[in-house]
Amino acid sequence: VVDNFLKKIHVIPLSIIFFLCLEMKGPSYLSSLSQPEKDVGKDLDLSFLPEETSGNDASNANVTQDSGVFDACRQEESAETDPKKVAMPGASTFCPMTPVTPVAESSGIIPMLQNIVSTVNLACPLDLKSIALQARNAEYNPKRFDAVIMRILEPRTTALIFSSGKMVCTGAKSEELCHLAARKFARVVQKLGFPAKFLDFKIHNMVGSCDVCFPIRLEGLLLDHQQFSSYVPELFPGLIYRMVKPRIVLMIFVSGKVVLTGAKERREIYEAFENIYPILKGFRKQ
Amino acid sequence: MATVGLKCPECGSLDIVDDEHYSQPQLVCADCGAVVSEGLLTTTRSEETQGTDVRYSNSTEVDKKPCRNLINGIHRVRALCRILRLTFLMEETAETHFKQAYEHPNFIRVSLQKKEVLAGCCVLATCRQHSWPIAMGTICCLLEANPRLIGVVYQEMVKTLKIEAPPTSIINLLETHCQAYKLSPQHVHEELSESSKDLTKRAAVLLELAADAWLVTGRQPIPILTASIFLAWQSLKPTQTRLKYTLARFCQMAKVTKSSIAPKRVTELKEVLCKLGQELPWLRGDEVTPQTVIQMVDDILNHRLTLLRRALSSHEEALASESPDTGSVQQQGDHSQPSVPNSGKRSLFEPPSVRYAKIRRVQVPVVEVTGDEEISDSEIDSYIRTPQEIRDYVEAKEALASSDDEL
Numbered sequence: 001v002v003d004n005f006l007k008k009i010h011v012i013p014l015s016i017i018f019f020l021c022l023e024m025k026g027p028s029y030l031s032s033l034s035q036p037e038k039d040v041g042k043d044l045d046l047s048f049l050p051e052e053t054s055g056n057d058a059s060n061a062n063v064t065q066d067s068g069v070f071d072a073c074r075q076e077e078s079a080e081t082d083p084k085k086v087a088m089p090g091a092s093t094f095c096p097m098t099p100v101t102p103v104a105e106s107s108g109i110i111p112m113l114q115n116i117v118s119t120v121n122l123a124c125p126l127d128l129k130s131i132a133l134q135a136r137n138a139e140y141n142p143k144r145f146d147a148v149i150m151r152i153l154e155p156r157t158t159a160l161i162f163s164s165g166k167m168v169c170t171g172a173k174s175e176e177l178c179h180l181a182a183r184k185f186a187r188v189v190q191k192l193g194f195p196a197k198f199l200d201f202k203i204h205n206m207v208g209s210c211d212v213c214f215p216i217r218l219e220g221l222l223l224d225h226q227q228f229s230s231y232v233p234e235l236f237p238g239l240i241y242r243m244v245k246p247r248i249v250l251m252i253f254v255s256g257k258v259v260l261t262g263a264k265e266r267r268e269i270y271e272a273f274e275n276i277y278p279i280l281k282g283f284r285k286q
Numbered sequence: 287m288a289t290v291g292l293k294c295p296e297c298g299s300l301d302i303v304d305d306e307h308y309s310q311p312q313l314v315c316a317d318c319g320a321v322v323s324e325g326l327l328t329t330t331r332s333e334e335t336q337g338t339d340v341r342y343s344n345s346t347e348v349d350k351k352p353c354r355n356l357i358n359g360i361h362r363v364r365a366l367c368r369i370l371r372l373t374f375l376m377e378e379t380a381e382t383h384f385k386q387a388y389e390h391p392n393f394i395r396v397s398l399q400k401k402e403v404l405a406g407c408c409v410l411a412t413c414r415q416h417s418w419p420i421a422m423g424t425i426c427c428l429l430e431a432n433p434r435l436i437g438v439v440y441q442e443m444v445k446t447l448k449i450e451a452p453p454t455s456i457i458n459l460l461e462t463h464c465q466a467y468k469l470s471p472q473h474v475h476e477e478l479s480e481s482s483k484d485l486t487k488r489a490a491v492l493l494e495l496a497a498d499a500w501l502v503t504g505r506q507p508i509p510i511l512t513a514s515i516f517l518a519w520q521s522l523k524p525t526q527t528r529l530k531y532t533l534a535r536f537c538q539m540a541k542v543t544k545s546s547i548a549p550k551r552v553t554e555l556k557e558v559l560c561k562l563g564q565e566l567p568w569l570r571g572d573e574v575t576p577q578t579v580i581q582m583v584d585d586i587l588n589h590r591l592t593l594l595r596r597a598l599s600s601h602e603e604a605l606a607s608e609s610p611d612t613g614s615v616q617q618q619g620d621h622s623q624p625s626v627p628n629s630g631k632r633s634l635f636e637p638p639s640v641r642y643a644k645i646r647r648v649q650v651p652v653v654e655v656t657g658d659e660e661i662s663d664s665e666i667d668s669y670i671r672t673p674q675e676i677r678d679y680v681e682a683k684e685a686l687a688s689s690d691d692e693l
Binding site for chain 1: 434
């Protein structure tokens, strides 16, 4: 019997359980699947659905349930038919939103910004050799990379200065610090004798990180959010989640630590985390 | 086609032409017919087809013959499929993928190394499409290539060809991996042999336990597979002979590649088994060590659900008795996050990255700035060399350069 379990594993994610409940309600949902243009939200009355956490308990009798990989061993007999083939096309017409939660409660955790990358145009051609000679905090190795790498101590940042007059500033932990650091670098270049200006300061990328403080079942998360996630443990220990709105890439690790990157503004990071927190809570061990 | 500058030795005319005379190129004077010089007689067919004036790549030939690297690549794909004993259909699919990928602009100009790896990646993608469980590590061993490179090429290939290749679950990998272990009676001594079926069964249960205890998520699959098979083998017949075998010796015996990570997984898995073994009622609270736990694995696995329940409840009791004492200690949480201190709610099983968390660099509190403050001159001056410093630096560099020249 164990061999049978091993041979045909159907891992049944939470979303399928939702669909099963919906099927029992009536054919109205399934008919709405065939009309993709209609706003599905209006047709569906999801109030009867159990809350995520209790849904987890209802479907499992055992204490040791929470293994996303081996669910099927215990549930196989209860759900022989595989509605996955039916549900998946539905999932694409169904707008990809988080599974049902009541009013989105604030998580209480605020991601901390770790790195900000910005560029600025100094608007004058620069002699990199002379900069490297006159500045204490500069390194210039034209064979390796054709720019001067300059560092300042306060705020602790690094700048790449190119001969065209463009500069990239990295390492700051807030937008204001980034702006201040870029101005300091421009001032140094000015003092070295170049008519440097400070044009088009723009932040290109912001990286934040935080900890949800509970371990996460990455395999389960991959199954539920296949279209957004990429989890290949042979290559990288974390799950890479590409959120659509806002357009942020999250790296989610088994320890509960989350790294968010690709933001142009601080609020995108906060928004992305508020979106992912209820999803992660659903994969918390009960 | 006259050759410039040559003069006919007979009549002195400058009109020398190339004449392909019965596949022997000759330089002949157009006026008197004297042969000025002769070329070699072509002997091999390949020379005749490939030694042409117009380069093959510039020719107007419609059916381009496949280049040598493509042919080699296809041979490699076929060889890999034969080694892995894939079906004929899968072999064909892999070949098609390889041809498509090879000719795609993303891959036509990459290094030879990447092209070799591309062959393996096509095989891997085909296996995944047909739900044939195979690990990336296996391809790594077969190609003897860097796993990172394989990862990069594989992801690029999947993106380029737009194929859906769902990754295999670890339990499916176990069965295939198990078959690689040569432990049948004809390969090893009677006492050390074990049938593949029994081994897979026991290892599957151990793997499930490991997954529940957070040892599998986020980690490379092959070391944990090796570890569970090793412990399964030891526990199926826990005689002294078997217990004396280390993982390295076991891998050598079973003719499987050694792994440096697998011993750590063995330790972790034994720890988990010890925690459960502690709850066995007939031990009456005796200490279970990693050395003694192997004999009890049979019992532990048969009653693991009960043991787990008991372990969880006893763990909760232990925490409850502890918490009144440590309530005050919890106030000194980490400053960086207003997070729930983990120590208060530490569960029985945790991912090892949580238990042995890296010590973070002390976070400097973020100073509130507006970004438009005044920048002091003295600060900027501290980053600029004094003229004396510049002179010293230049002199030192020259001295260094001259000493290098002398050497």
